[in-house]
Amino acid sequence: MRMRAVAFLVLCTACAAAKEAPRAAWADASSTDSVDAALEDAAFAADGVAATDVQATDVSADSVPADVPADVSPMHPQFSFAIITDTHVVGKSASFSRLQKVVAWINAERQARGIELVLVLGDIGWGTGGGLTLARNALDKLAIPYVPILGDNEVHGGSEQAFDAVFEPHYATLTTQIEGFERAPTPTTDPADAKKSWFQNVAFEHGGVRFVGLDWAARVEGTIAGEQGDLHDYPGATFPWLVKQMAGLGPRAAESVVLFSHIPMHESPGGFLKAEWLAIAGVLAPVGQLVSATFGGHFHFDYEQVEEDVGMTLFVTASTFSGPPRVRVVKVLGNGAAFAYEHELIDVPFP
Helix, strand or coil: CHHHHHHHHHHHHCHHHHCCHHHHHHHHCCCHHHHHHHHHHHHHHHCCCCHHHCCCCCCCCEEECCCCCCCCCCCEEEEEEEEECCCCECCCCHHHHHHHHHHHHHHHHHHHHCEEEEEEECCCECCCCCHHHHHHHHHCCCCCCEEEECCHHHHHCCCHHHHHHHHHHHHHHHHHHCCCCEECCCCEEECCCCEEECCCCEEEEECCEEEEEECCECCCCCCHHHHCECCCCCCCCHHHHHHHHHHCCCCCCECCEEEEECCCCCECCCCECHHHHHHHHHHHHHHCCCEEEEEECCCCCCEEEEECCCCEEEEECCCCCCCCCEEEEEEEEECCCEEEEEEEEEECCCC
8 A cells, every 4th residue: 555655656757747738738739539539638747647548446346345344243245335536527538438438338237236325526528528427428328316425636627617507407416316315515715815716515415325426636737736635624614514514414323424524534645734634534534433434536546544543444445447447336324323335346348
């Protein structure tokens, strides 16, 4: 894990110089085919890596056993949810085709695997090539509810407000599909600089599990700071949303809360600075017996780390965009008093 974290730091240092690449590619493209090809190259460039340099991760159809408390009665399967992340749709090119393949796989496997929900963890799409609309059109083909959240690349691509416009009707639909689905009011304004942001913070219940989605993406374009998480600690923003959600948990089964975000929730390059992570840990530690895990994307590789100061585990999932398109399927087990989770990492065949 340490080697992978170092590799991500090296990748991040190349990001800042490449942030204008998508705009340049769109401006230079002169035909439909060249637009698609240019946007695909731009999507790789936006993450500071060439398409030819992308290597598949070394995990396929791997599984993580359930962390079952020793002092409770046997666990029984309740339902499963799937996680996909970093789809990077920028046009009708490979990124779009990969997402379509992933959607088709989930639809084909949902009954056999008991998948009832899909979490889409940011960097979904952006740009003048209609990436967000194409991504939503593909995701709308899912036969089960899906919950999208914002990533840093939508901000870098100048598509933060567009994300809100494209997915707002879908969020409205989710209020009829998912128990107690709520989304924080947006937009909101940072009192420090009067900057308006369209945060995508959500929460809902499913099968006795509380899911809390958190938008930690920095509102910074064109610098390495945009790759880090940001607390957004002001009224109507993300940190107060976390505080509110954790304060409102009340009595409930152990390990029955799951957090998810694009930016991985831990102290690291591409995650949070130490002071910010300590603020988050200060909110989570008092309810550590309830919070089982936090799921993230952003890194483009699979990563797992126990956050001992909080009592939860961070799981980062590789992208659908580079290497074999990755899906994480999480089986939820319970017995009324507590929950446990089994993970399976699956590479969807492509092309």
